[in-house]
Amino acid sequence: MPVLNGRPAGEALTAPLPGSIAGRWADDLPRRDASAANPERSLKKARPGIFQTCANPGCASGWLHLWRSRATPVLEGGWSCSAACTAARVAAAVRRELDARGSAEQNHRHRVPLGLLMMEQGWITSGQLRQALGEQKGAGAGRLGQWLVRRQGVSEQLVTRALGLQWSCPVLPLEFYDPEALSALVPRLFVDAFGALPLRVAAGKLLYLGFEERLDPVLALAIERMTGLRVESGLVPGSQFRLAHARMLSARFPRIELIEAGSEPAAVHALSKAIERVQPAESRLVRAHECLWLRMWPRPQVGPLPETASVEDLICSIGTL
Numbered sequence: 222m223p224v225l226n227g228r229p230a231g232e233a234l235t236a237p238l239p240g241s242i243a244g245r246w247a248d249d250l251p252r253r254d255a256s257a258a259n260p261e262r263s264l265k266k267a268r269p270g271i272f273q274t275c276a277n278p279g280c281a282s283g284w285l286h287l288w289r290s291r292a293t294p295v296l297e298g299g300w301s302c303s304a305a306c307t308a309a310r311v312a313a314a315v316r317r318e319l320d321a322r323g324s325a326e327q328n329h330r331h332r333v334p335l336g337l338l339m340m341e342q343g344w345i346t347s348g349q350l351r352q353a354l355g356e357q358k359g360a361g362a363g364r365l366g367q368w369l370v371r372r373q374g375v376s377e378q379l380v381t382r383a384l385g386l387q388w389s390c391p392v393l394p395l396e397f398y399d400p401e402a403l404s405a406l407v408p409r410l411f412v413d414a415f416g417a418l419p420l421r422v423a424a425g426k427l428l429y430l431g432f433e434e435r436l437d438p439v440l441a442l443a444i445e446r447m448t449g450l451r452v453e454s455g456l457v458p459g460s461q462f463r464l465a466h467a468r469m470l471s472a473r474f475p476r477i478e479l480i481e482a483g484s485e486p487a488a489v490h491a492l493s494k495a496i497e498r499v500q501p502a503e504s505r506l507v508r509a510h511e512c513l514w515l516r517m518w519p520r521p522q523v524g525p526l527p528e529t530a531s532v533e534d535l536i537c538s539i540g541t542l
């Protein structure tokens with residue numbers, strides 16, 4: 222049985238075979254009931270289309286691929302029949318992500334300066350603002366809000382409220398914060414480098430994403446596209462944020478591989494190679510700032526959150542990005 226070529230028999234149940242052949246072989250296969258006891262396997266088996274066609278529009282293998290023993294890998298819902306087809310699909314996804322650069326970033330709105338906004342609200346005096354600005358200038362560091370809190374006795378809550386007005390976003394509470402439960406949503410690198418903090422998932426659909434001083438709409442969009450959850454960004458008061466951030470960074474995160482590619486073709490090669498190695502049941506590619514983020518699910522995800530141990534991330538930066 223050449224199509225079973227080295228794969229475990231149970232895996233072959235998911236192979237994209239013509240109906241009649243699949244039915245006949247399924248009868249011959251041992252452990253065919255394994256899927257009943259394993260909901261994940263059933264899910265995988267239930268992927269639509271017995272006549273699975275290769276998702277690469279330029280696929281040259283025609284009907285040949287139906288005889289190949291692959292049910293994976295899957296990229297963005299589409300199965301590819303060969304390493305060449307995987308590479309073609311990855312190349313298209315990488316191009317799409319790079320072409321979209323700038324569209325989210327350009328969406329800047331003019332923001333009222335924080336000090337002015339707080340003064341208008343009557344939360345600080347012009348004297349406090351002048352002094353804080355002077356100290357910030359003298360030190361050549363620190364944000365205005367920090368100077369207002371440190372030296373002018375302004376409450377941190379008030380500064381966060383003002384930042385919330387500035388960004389037109391809510392101030393998020395930290396109740397029910399459970400870093401271990403949420404660390405699978407975002408690579409540790411993003412929590413660390415971009416200061417994004419997954420705070421809570423509500424109703425299995427909505428992810429509250431906390432930031433300390435400024436939102437990051439580009440990253441929020443990337444996380445939304447990757448997780449399928451609607452992301453609501455908000456601010457968390459500085460001292461609370463820093464504690465929660467430290468707790469999150471010590472949580473367990475999915476396995477990650479970091480790659481620096483010298484060019485776009487090199488990135489495509491590295492990403493395709495990873496997909497061919499892991500043979501994921503699903504994978505997605507999004508861009509977050511200067512990084513391409515590939516996430517692979519070796520098994521289909523059950524529920525709104527991935528399991529930390531069951532997803533693999535690859536973050537690829539391209540030299541020319």
Ligand SMILES: [Zn+2]
Pocket residue numbers: 275276277280281282286301302303306
């Ligand atoms: Zn193909």
